[in-house]
Amino acid sequence: MPDGATGRAGGGPEPLFIARKQNPVGSLPGNDGMLAKLLRVDLAAWQDLQARCVSPLHGWSIYTVNGKQVLxxxxxxxxxxxxxxxxxxxxxxxxxxxxxMRQVRLREAMIDIGCEVSLTNDEILVERLDTWLMENHIGQRRMPKFERSLSRALGQAVAQSWMDAAQVRGRNC
Known part of the structure; x- marks a missing residue:
């Protein structure tokens, strides 16, 4: 059987690596059988390692989390x-x-469909349009499907008074 101090058979850093992936983070199961299984060590070998003066779990304490004991x-x-x-x-x-980056691409798409640059500079409008599109546009933002969604978003912007209807007429947004 390998020596626990060498980092094999449950000693060394293995408990640390396992603990960082446990829930709660940084803990280990409070059960020798589960620990031995996680460490891929025979239960008898694990108990032998635990019986040493300096065991692999030297400095570890028992905590109770949500009614369950963990180390x-x-x-x-x-x-x-x-x-x-x-x-x-x-x-x-x-x-x-x-x-x-999504908002930069949205601004570019707005210009591509004929919106005035002044609208693309309105941070609040762009944020609102982006949020609306995230909630209502399905799939990637590729033309021509995205153009239809963007037109609907601009209609929503007018309906919600995020922008003036005059800004949308004639596809000048």
């Missing part, structure tokens, strides 16, 4: 939460970039 390590939890926070921030940033 947690303060440093592992801190690192996992930090990584989760960064991932959420990165996803939000990506979402913001996607919205900005």
């Amino acid at each position: 947690g390590h303060s440093v592992v939890i801190e690192v996992a939460l930090d990584a989760l926070t960064k991932r959420v921030a990165r996803e939000a940033s990506n979402d913001e970039r996607a919205v900005k």
Whole structure:
């Protein structure tokens, strides 16, 4: 049987790698059988490792989360939460970039169908049109289908008083 200190047979970093993917983040199951299975170690070998002076779970404590006992390590939890926070921030940033790029393409499409540049410079109008299109246009934003959806969005903009009806006449939006 490999030595637990070498990073094999349940020792080393394996518990850390498993903990970062658990729910709650940074935790491990409080059950030896489940832990052994997650670590792909025979239960007897896992219990032998746990019986050592410095076990693979040295520094881990028992927590109760939603009525269920789990193991947690303060440093592992801190690192996992930090990584989760960064991932959420990165996803939000990506979402913001996607919205900005979608709105740039919307402005280009508005010009392509004959809207005046002054309308495409109206941030609030473009945001409202983009939101309406996200909720009502199905599929990719490709002409000519998108042109029909954009025309409907512009009609909605007039109906909701987001813009003046005179701006839409004659396809000058």
